[in-house]
Amino acid sequence: MEFIEAGELRIAYERSGQGPPLVLVHGAADDGRVWEPQRAGLAEEFTVVAWDEPGAGRSSDLPKGFGLAGYADALATLLEALGLGPAHVAGVSWGGTVALELYRRRPELVATLIMIDAYAGWKGSLPADEVRARVAGARTMLAAPRAEFDPTFPGLFAGDPPAELVPLLADIAADVRPATLAQQLSIMAEADLTDLLPHIAVPTLLIWGRLDARSPLAVARQFEEAIPDATLVVIEDAGHLSNLERPDQVNAAVREFCRAHPPSSPEG
Template sequence: MDVVEVDGLRIAYRRAGDGPAVVFVHGGAEDSRGWTPQLDALADEFTVIAWDEPGAGGSADVPAGFALSDYADHLAGLIRALDITPCTLVGLSWGVTVILEVYRRHPAVARSLVLADGYAGWRGSLGPDEADARLAGLRAQPEGSFDPTLPGLFAGPPPADFVPLLEAMSADVRRHSMLTALTAMAQADLTDVLATIQVPTQLIWGALDARSPLSVAHEFERRIPGADLAVIPDCGHVSNLEAPQAFNDVLRGFLHMVRNG
């Protein structure tokens, strides 16, 4: 892994390949390893970069009072430090919320967006009652109990090839950092950002996503000008791991379209 300092925080990231830059933004209780099948597949044509957000993987812990705006500012700072502006931003779940905040605060860093199985914040996409219930459930979990294969993340059993990866990421979750990130997601309502997006946008959703249902995808499609929605059959919330070939095919096709104008 490589490391860069952004506003006094150590940010770790994985980088491979050569070509137009694509930056991957992982979901909650994950780190850059969650994008392994995408980095492996797309490094043949693109510069692929996956960050460890503050508090995850090899990055520094989140400071006290860290907020959604801070995640966005540090991601934009990483992009500028690597001199890859503008680039394509690809996010999953919580990563979509971070990307939307990046677009609100730093639109110039984005050449295009890929938003997968995500939210305009839990409050924005699911409503306050569901957002509060999810956050309360997370806070009630004892230390070290996070289950990366919990029901609702996948349409069926977790993909066997990636169970060791999921378990490794889960073992490295820092409870305080996870709760900081997911509290930010629970409180966020970024629905107003969707209509302001003026770059090419690809939506990718699992047809059986129980965490961010297709109704959220259709709301994104309705609000984001020109957005295209690709639905992966028989797939749940973590679509990039449950159906990596289908996910990568959609992503590569979109990146070709963006590259070719």
């Protein structure tokens, strides 16, 4: 684990491998450990960087009033500090929303976008009644006493989580900070980045679990229709965290896509 300072933030990240940069952006109630299968499977060919976003993992707590722009700016600071741009930027779930906002604000840092079971914000991707239901569920979750707090969202996997992942998922869940999750979900509920999608000018890979109940395949179809250069890969028998549930298929799709779209040099 390494760290950079970004203003008042201390951002943790793990870096492995050599080759074109591939930056991994995790979802809400997660940290960089959710990308372990990608770090293990792709580091032979890429410089793989998985951060703990502000407020998660070993990174510092969120500043007061931190918003989506703050996440994107912190990610941009990490890319610049490590000299990684332009990079392949992959986001899963909420991490896809952060990746989109990074592209909106700093497109020169993004060589390609890889959206895995993602959203253009909940407001941008889900019906209004579903957003209201999720907000209500989040309030109930966050109101629980700390000893009973369980940040595990329903529908993350097509069925039960793979047995080998249960210890990892438990460790990640134990480190979730309720204050961070409350702020993230508030941001997510109000975020709508659909206006950005037709203006994305980099190749974009969409990887979706066919059985994703949280960001249904219909959301992927909306991305595919709106983004000019989008490729959709559907992962069978996978739910919302397809990168964990079917890592070999996800890694193969990422590898093929990134090989086909190598980043240019910053000067070029």
